[in-house]
Amino acid sequence: MAPPTDTLRRTPLFERHERAGARLVPFAGWEMPVQYEGIRQEHVAVRTGAGVFDVSHMGEIETSGPQAEDFLQRVLSNDVTKIAERGAQYSVLCREDGGVLDDLFTYRLGEDRFLTVTNASNHEKDLAWFRDHAGDFDVEVTDAHERWAMLAVQGPDARGAVERITSGGELPARMRTVDLQVAGADCIVCGTGYTGEDGVEILIPPDGAGDVWDALMEQGVTPAGLGARDTLRLEVCFHLYGNDLSEDRNPIEAGLGWCCKLDTGFIGSDALRGIEPEQTLVPFAFTGPGIPRQGNPVRSEAGEGVVTSGSLSPCLEVGIGMAYVPVAAAEPGTVLEVDVRGKPRAAEVREKPLYRKETSG
Amino acid sequence: MAEASYPEDLKYHAEHDWARIEGDQATFGITWYAQDALGEVVFFDPPEVGASVSKDDAYTEVESVKAVSDVFAPLSGEIVEVNEALADSPEKVNQDPYGDGWMVKVRLSDPSEVDQLMDVKAYKELLGG
Numbered sequence: 001m002a003p004p005t006d007t008l009r010r011t012p013l014f015e016r017h018e019r020a021g022a023r024l025v026p027f028a029g030w031e032m033p034v035q036y037e038g039i040r041q042e043h044v045a046v047r048t049g050a051g052v053f054d055v056s057h058m059g060e061i062e063t064s065g066p067q068a069e070d071f072l073q074r075v076l077s078n079d080v081t082k083i084a085e086r087g088a089q090y091s092v093l094c095r096e097d098g099g100v101l102d103d104l105f106t107y108r109l110g111e112d113r114f115l116t117v118t119n120a121s122n123h124e125k126d127l128a129w130f131r132d133h134a135g136d137f138d139v140e141v142t143d144a145h146e147r148w149a150m151l152a153v154q155g156p157d158a159r160g161a162v163e164r165i166t167s168g169g170e171l172p173a174r175m176r177t178v179d180l181q182v183a184g185a186d187c188i189v190c191g192t193g194y195t196g197e198d199g200v201e202i203l204i205p206p207d208g209a210g211d212v213w214d215a216l217m218e219q220g221v222t223p224a225g226l227g228a229r230d231t232l233r234l235e236v237c238f239h240l241y242g243n244d245l246s247e248d249r250n251p252i253e254a255g256l257g258w259c260c261k262l263d264t265g266f267i268g269s270d271a272l273r274g275i276e277p278e279q280t281l282v283p284f285a286f287t288g289p290g291i292p293r294q295g296n297p298v299r300s301e302a303g304e305g306v307v308t309s310g311s312l313s314p315c316l317e318v319g320i321g322m323a324y325v326p327v328a329a330a331e332p333g334t335v336l337e338v339d340v341r342g343k344p345r346a347a348e349v350r351e352k353p354l355y356r357k358e359t360s361g
Numbered sequence: 362m363a364e365a366s367y368p369e370d371l372k373y374h375a376e377h378d379w380a381r382i383e384g385d386q387a388t389f390g391i392t393w394y395a396q397d398a399l400g401e402v403v404f405f406d407p408p409e410v411g412a413s414v415s416k417d418d419a420y421t422e423v424e425s426v427k428a429v430s431d432v433f434a435p436l437s438g439e440i441v442e443v444n445e446a447l448a449d450s451p452e453k454v455n456q457d458p459y460g461d462g463w464m465v466k467v468r469l470s471d472p473s474e475v476d477q478l479m480d481v482k483a484y485k486e487l488l489g490g
Binding site: 023034035038039040227230231291293311312343 | 400401403404406422424425426427429448
């Protein structure tokens with residue numbers, strides 16, 4: 001439950017957002033920039049240049065100790081032993097019944113030391129879950145949220161901009177992390193993101209975050225808000241917890257079976273074994289006018305479903321979204337009808353990603 | 362339109378709608394404040410000509426990338442014309458909210474309702490000065 005607005009938390013960059021003309025809104029207990037100049041403009045800046053998102057509201061949990069790997073193998077759905085030192089991996093956190101508690105990125109910082117990035121709205125829940133299940137293991141679970149601010153710098157020009165303000169080594173390859181000095185601050189730079197573009201995410205000590213932000217502004221990087229972050233991720237069909245994932249859905253129906261390695265014996269794996277979902281999450285696009293929104297009912301020849309994410313696609317300029325539909329209606333090309341506040345709108349199941357960069361040359 | 366503006370010759374409704382009264386007809390639209398709060402308008406589905414609208418009730422919607430917003434009728438009557446151009450160029454609502462961004466023209470069923478609307482001074486006071 002979100003706290004009342006007078007107790008909203010602010011990131012170290014709050015004043016900079018205000019100065020940049022951001023529209024600040026309550027989000028998962030934080031006062032966050034939803035947009036600056038405009039969602040569409042920020043979206044295009046990330047697709048064609050470079051944008052920076054303040055994602056300091058996202059949480060971090062550090063897990064360390066001789067059995068850190070064994071412990072994470074028990075709670076996380078993916079095969080944690082496959083994360084090389086300084087590597088990264090996506091996974092989900094499941095309940096015993098397979099319901100999804102969160103989706104997470106985990107970075108291996110050392111042989112026995114991991115950092116897991118949580119969704120802001122789930123951080124306290126995840127932390128409690130980790131601690132409740134850590135008892136049988138020789139591990140230390142630490143809430144590292146206060147230790148890190150986080151900026152995502154994304155877009156075809158993002159690496160160049162970050163390189164010019166970085167010392168101490170090369171930027172990490174995709175799905176790798178490196179310790180570097182960015183604008184003088186000791187940071188963990190990660191080759192990950194949530195936009196479908198190349199770029200990095202930078203974990204920064206809070207008192208250094210302002211200098212990194214200012215240096216990125218000097219490099220001409222566009223400030224981008226959570227609004228553009230949402231449209232960018234939706235165009236490439238990345239899941240958003242609270243929309244496309246919830247405790248009432250399992251990762252198999254969400255299309256995340258690829259990151260659920262049942263043989264590792266993670267919590268929830270028994271429930272997911274052999275499961276045959278009735279519905280599955282599909283990307284779709286409107287073939288006529290309208291914009292789908294979360295909660296809109298979906299009709300198909302095979303039965304009913306529901307939209308979990310919907311927006312106008314700034315790049316495709318049509319309504320797009322993701323919806324749970326009957327498995328028999330999941331084939332790309334299947335005709336859907338979305339009920340947008342009483343108006344039937346024509347849609348079609350598409351391949352993912354909905355947006356694919358045109359390959360040049 | 363980057364700067365706030367509220368023309369003197371319009372009547373205003375508390376849901377941030379305006380009406381330009383022309384005899385027994387009126388043109389409706391949303392105010393500078395409303396379009397600014399909404400952000401870039403990316404979709405407008407015009408209502409039907411001939412449909413009835415009732416003062417204080419929603420008669421259509423405008424959508425930004427993130428949100429859907431109801432548009433309220435400042436007065437009652439029957440829609441006699443809709444701004445079809447907004448279907449292709451909804452951004453006119455942002456660029457020219459009192460001109461090309463108009464939404465519907467309505468034949469008023471009860472012109473005396475006009476007395477219940479605000480003049481520009483009262484509307485600006487509602488917005489906080």
